[in-house]
Amino acid sequence: MxxxxxxxxxxxxxxxxxxxxxxxxxxxxxxxxxxxxxxxxxxxxxxxxxxxxxxxxxxxxxxxxTYKNAAMGLDLxxxxxxxxxxxxxxxxxxxxxxxxxxxxxxxxxxxxxxxxxxxxxxxxxxARETEFVGGLKETSGDPSPATALGVLEGMKAAMMLAFGSADFHGRRIAIQGLGHVGTLLGEMLKNEGATLIVTDIHEDEGRVVADRLGAQWVAPDAIYGVDADVFAPCALGAIINDRTIDQFKCRVIAGSANNQLQEPRHGLELMKRGIVYVPDYVINGGGVVNVADEFHRDGYNQERAYARVRGIGKQVQEILQHAQQAQIPTQEAADQVAEARIHILGRVDSTYIPE
Ligand SMILES: NC(=O)c1ccc[n+]([C@@H]2O[C@H](COP(=O)([O-])OP(=O)(O)OC[C@H]3O[C@@H](n4cnc5c(N)ncnc54)[C@H](O)[C@@H]3O)[C@@H](O)[C@H]2O)c1
Missing domain, CATH: 3.40.50.10860 (Leucine Dehydrogenase, chain A, domain 1)
Incomplete structure (x- = not known):
């Protein structure tokens, strides 16, 4: 190389x-x-x-x-x-x-x-050798609950756009992956009244979670084509690809997995099919927002951090609207927002201020 x-x-x-x-x-x-x-x-x-x-x-x-931290409005x-x-x-x-x-x-x-x-x-x-570690148990801890909360808020914003309502009653949500985030998201969605369809490659453990959530279980490969309003990828990346894209019956894709689009062109394909895709690094930014609160001058405060995580709903809404107005894929709209913030703020401290 x-x-x-x-x-x-x-x-x-x-x-x-x-x-x-x-x-x-x-x-x-x-x-x-x-x-x-x-x-x-x-x-x-x-x-x-x-x-x-x-x-x-x-x-x-x-x-x-860089893109995630910029899109989240962090000074990082x-x-x-x-x-x-x-x-x-x-x-x-x-x-x-x-x-x-x-x-x-x-x-x-x-x-x-x-x-x-x-x-x-x-x-x-x-951390015994360095002060530059975030997310330790005694500070902000496990980022997964904050990530799941951000996904829920981002999903609501996308549902408003796709269905004109963020009410989960009567909505069918398919979750791929019942790990840290997928399970917590499932619990939140159950409390919101959604009907759940779930899968995981670890069937024995997955089925236990599915039963607890009152969810329908399907085989891992079947999750893409299930009859659902929303698909929530919470497992691996690159799951929106040439093999899966024609299987989707959902109107919204909103989940925590990183790098969901195998290639940027798959974002355009989703747009052509009328599927609202919530850019992964925006909707899954709750974890990093939570860790970043540790760098607040007063130290970590969960209430303040979670209030900011809930703001992901509004950030998603703005990006989806920008994509719709500009007629561009949502991932491209997110990239533009992140790049613009870096470009503009990069010039702010070029102003000379006397000591
Ligand atoms: N944990 C966080 O705070 C956080 C933050 C941002 C992004 N993410 C991303 O969200 C995703 C989930 O994170 P996590 O912390 O819950 O991970 P995790 O490892 O706890 O859970 C992933 C789950 O997906 C399952 N899985 C793997 N391949 C699968 C497949 N092909 N089909 C069905 N299930 C499959 C695994 O068995 C596991 O149960 C990852 O892509 C991660 O990078 C997580």
């Missing part, structure tokens, strides 16, 4: 490689853009097939964080980190603490948090 070419293509500021031979740690931090503030984004531990795969992933994810830039290792076997105190020292060495240009392959206990170990 030609790294400088890739940095130019993605628009990255900095890539940091860290190799601690004694600890057996190979880690990369990608700082994409710090126009709006320090780069915030999670740490992923993954057994990549190659070095190039690890670099590509951290670059793609960190760029996504975008970054992400990866540890090239298998979280099932390779998670050692030495690796996590060495990673913490890497983060500390960046002096606050990058703030890390939980992502795939690491949990709150691991981040507590990282």
């Amino acid at each position: 030609n790294i400088f070419e890739a940095m130019e293509q993605y628009g990255h500021e900095e890539l940091v490689f860290w190799y601690d031979q004694a600890a057996g740690l190979k880690a990369i931090v990608a700082i994409h853009d710090t126009t709006l503030g320090p780069a915030l984004g999670g740490l992923r531990m993954w057994p990549y097939d190659s070095e190039d795969d690890a670099i590509t992933d951290v670059m793609r994810l960190s760029r996504g964080m 830039g975008g970054g992400k980190s990866v540890i090239w290792a298998d979280s099932r076997h390779d998670k050692t105190e030495a690796r996590l603490r060495s990673f913490g020292r890497l983060i500390q060495s960046l002096g606050g240009r990058y703030i890390t948090a939980e992502d795939v392959g690491v949990n709150a206990d691991d981040m507590a170990v990282v």
Whole structure:
């Protein structure tokens, strides 16, 4: 891989490689853009097939964080980190603490948090070496409840546009993935009076959750084509693709999964089919909004954080309206909003103020 070419293509500021031979740690931090503030984004531990795969992933994810943080109205830039290792076997105190020292060495240009392959206990170990960690148990904690709340609010905004009402009574919602977010979202939707259709690749555990939610269970591959008003992807990325797109009977797609569109053209295809797609990084921004509240001058306050998470409904509404007026796919509308904020605010502090 030609790294400088890739940095130019993605628009990255900095890539940091860290190799601690004694600890057996190979880690990369990608700082994409710090126009709006320090780069915030999670740490992923993954057994990549190659070095190039690890670099590509951290670059793609960190760029996504720039857009998400900007769209959420946060004073934070975008970054992400990866540890090239298998979280099932390779998670050692030495690796996590060495990673913490890497983060500390960046002096606050990058703030890390939980992502795939690491949990709150691991981040507590990282935090023994660095002050630049968000989402610890004693501060904002697990982001999933805030993410689920943001998805619910964003879904309501999309339903207003598609159906002229955000009332869930009589509405059928299909949820793909009953993990942290999918289960919490299911509980909220049940309380709102929705009828649920659910799936998960782990059938035994999934069926227990389905029964608790009073939901209809379908096989994982059947979820795309079920008769539902709303499809809520809460599992994997790239699930809106050439294979699935003709199966959808829903009028709204609104869920927490990252990178839902396999390619940007699938956003255009949804628009042509009259399906309201809520851009993933906007509707799933509740978790990051919750973590970001830790950087408030008075420290973390859940009430204030959750009030802001509820605001995702209005943000989704504005982006959907912008897309409708400009006749562009909703993901493109979200990108325009994020890019405009970075561009305009990037000029604000160019004004000279005497000391
Ligand atoms: N947790 C958060 O706060 C948060 C924030 C932003 C985005 N997200 C995204 O939302 C999604 C869900 O996050 P989570 O924290 O609930 O993850 P999780 O790992 O707890 O849950 C994911 C669930 O999806 C299931 N699954 C995987 N592949 C599937 C498939 N093909 N069909 C059906 N089910 C499948 C898994 O078995 C698991 O139960 C992920 O894409 C994540 O990146 C989560």
